[in-house]
Every structure is written in structure tokens, then in C-alpha cells.
Amino acid sequence: EAGVTQSPTHLIKTRGQQATLRCSPISGHTSVYWYQQALGLGLQFLLWYDEGEERNRGNFPPRFSGRQFPNYSSELNVNALELEDSALYLCASSSVSSTDTQYFGPGTRLTVL
Amino acid sequence: AQKITQTQPGMFVQEKEAVTLDCTYDTSDQSYGLFWYKQPSSGEMIFLIYQGSYDEQNATEGRYSLNFQKARKSANLVISASQLGDSAMYFCAMRERYSGAGSYQLTFGKGTKLSVIP
Numbered sequence: 001e002a003g004v005t006q007s008p009t010h011l012i013k014t015r016g017q018q019a020t021l022r023c024s025p026i027s028g029h030t031s032v033y034w035y036q037q038a039l040g041l042g043l044q045f046l047l048w049y050d051e052g053e054e055r056n057r058g059n060f061p062p063r064f065s066g067r068q069f070p071n072y073s074s075e076l077n078v079n080a081l082e083l084e085d086s087a088l089y090l091c092a093s094s095s096v097s098s099t100d101t102q103y104f105g106p107g108t109r110l111t112v113l
Numbered sequence: 114a115q116k117i118t119q120t121q122p123g124m125f126v127q128e129k130e131a132v133t134l135d136c137t138y139d140t141s142d143q144s145y146g147l148f149w150y151k152q153p154s155s156g157e158m159i160f161l162i163y164q165g166s167y168d169e170q171n172a173t174e175g176r177y178s179l180n181f182q183k184a185r186k187s188a189n190l191v192i193s194a195s196q197l198g199d200s201a202m203y204f205c206a207m208r209e210r211y212s213g214a215g216s217y218q219l220t221f222g223k224g225t226k227l228s229v230i231p
Contacts, residue, residue, distance in 0.1 A: 033218060043204065043221040056218060088156050092219075099146060099165065100208060100217055104158035 001027065004105035006091050012111045013081050021076040021108045025093030031055075032074040033094070033102055034066060038087035046089075049074055081112045116140065117205050117222035125228050126195045133180070134190040134225045136205030142166075145209045147188040148219065149179065152202040161203075164188055192227075200229045 005024045013019050025032050034046040045058040049068035057064075063079040072093075078085055088109050092102035118137045126132040138147065149161040164172045164179045172179040180189040192199055203226075206219040 031217070035219075042223050043206075043219075045218040045220070048218055058218070090156075090158060092158070094217075099163045101148065101160055101163055102219060103160055104150070106155070106157045109156070 004091055004093050004103055006089075006105035006108050008108060009106070010109050010111070012113065014113050015081055015083060017081050019078045019081060019085075019110055021078075021089050021091075021110070022073065023076070023091030023093075023105060024073045025091075026095075026103055029093035029095045029103075030072055031094045031096075031100075032068055032072065033092045034074070034076050035090045035092065036060075036087045037090060037107075038084070041087075043090070047076065078110070083112050086110060086112045116220045117207055119205055119222035119225050121225045122223075123226045123228070125230055126192075126199075128197060128229055128231050129194055131191060131193045132195055132227065134192070134203050134205075134227065136188045136190065136222060138186050138188060138205070138207050140186075140207065140209055142209045145207055147179070147181070148206045148208070149177070149188075149190045150204045150206060151199075152204060152224070154201070158204070162190070195229045197229050197231060200227060202226050 007022045031050040033048050036044045048056045052068050066076040068074045088107045090107045092104045094100050094102045145166045147164045151159045162174045162177045164181045176193045178191045202224045204224045205222040
């Protein structure tokens with residue numbers, strides 16, 4: 001069974017540009033989560049999508065947004081990039097189960113110059 | 114207050130020895146889940162083990178076991194017979210379930226860097 005996939009692996013942008021990150025969940029998983037792992041800040045929850053709807057968002061400004069498509073894949077958009085947006089962005093997926101275990105993809109490393 | 118506390122920034126263990134990574138948590142929820150993930154230098158988060166708040170038995174998965182002490186709010190990870198490939202960052206995480214909002218995201222600790230010495 002294929003795991004969570006993310007693209008691109010690496011992304012280099014300049015300040016003020018927009019970045020688009022993509023995630024495909026494990027087959028059968030309807031929930032997708034996005035986390036940011038910035039140096040020194042640990043893993044921070046960004047967004048949660050389930051069945052095409054945004055269910056919850058973390059303490060991030062509105063320029064972080066996303067969506068979930070009918071096939072449950074998801075896109076994270078970051079507008080007006082700032083230097084501090086440089087981080088590893090991890091996507092996870094889960095299915096409705098007793099544990100709701102989240103399985104992570106390999107991440108997209110975003111560098112803002 | 115931090116919801117997940119991992120007090121050991123770094124740990125060393127001899128190959129083939131056992132090691133315990135500490136994790137304490139804080140929640141007022143009765144229903145919650147505790148997870149441990151491994152993050153090698155490549156960056157991917159690998160799920161290791163899960164413990165539910167209502168589970169009476171400690172969880173085990175191969176060489177990994179979770180020492181769950183509910184009254185102390187601790188969920189320590191025990192790795193038996195350490196291998197060189199166990200060298201990585203280890204994160205403890207909690208999923209709380211708020212009534213109504215159904216918030217399912219994970220809250221992570223800051224992690225412990227484990228180094229296995231040959």
C-alpha cells in the first residue's frame with residue numbers, strides 16, 4: 001500500500017512570492033493534516049481537512065490556506081512568503097478509526113530567500 | 114503550560130541496550146491518544162506506537178513499548194535492544210478530543226535526539 005506522498009521535495013522561493021505544496025493521502029484516508037516544522041519551533045499544527053472541508057486551523061495567519069479535493073488530496077498555499085516561512089512542511093493522513101493514527105509523508109522543504 | 118514535555122534533548126545508548134525516552138503530558142480531556150514518532154535525518158515522521166487513554170494494558174510494537182502511567186500523566190517510550198538504525202529524533206504527541214469541536218490534530222513535544230553508540 002502506498003504511503004502519503006508530497007510534492008515537491010524541495011521548493012525555493014523569494015520573499016513575497018507564493019508557494020503551493022501538494023499532498024496525496026493513503027488510499028481510503030479522508031483526513032489530511034498539515035504541520036510546519038521550523039528550526040527551533042518544533043512541529044506546529046497548520047490545517048486539518050476532512051471530506052473536503054476545513055475542520056480546524058492552527059495559530060497561523062490567513063496567508064496560509066489550502067483545500068482538499070474530491071479525491072482527498074490536498075494543497076497548501078502560502079502567500080506573500082516571509083523568510084520565517086522557511087521550514088519543513090509535513091502532511092499526514094488518517095482514517096476514521098479507534099486510534100485515528102496519522103501517517104506522515106516525507107515532507108516538502110521550503111526555503112524562502 | 115506545555116501540553117507535551119520531553120525533558121531529554123539528547124540521549125546516548127549503547128547498541129543492544131534498552132533505553133527509555135521520557136514524555137509527560139497535560140490535558141483535562143478524559144479521552145485522548147498518545148503517540149510516538151521517529152524522525153530520521155531524512156525528515157519523514159514514522160509512526161511507532163499508540164496508547165489510548167482508556168487502554169489498561171501498556172502498548173507494545175516489536176521492540177517498542179509504551180510505559181503508560183495515567184495518574185502521573187506520563188507515557189515513556191522504551192526501546193529494547195537498540196540498533197544503530199534507531200539513531201533519530203523521537204517525538205511524543207497527543208491527540209485530544211474536544212467535545213463539539215472534534216479537534217483531532219496532534220500536539221507534539223520538542224523531541225529527544227537519540228544516538229546509538231556501536
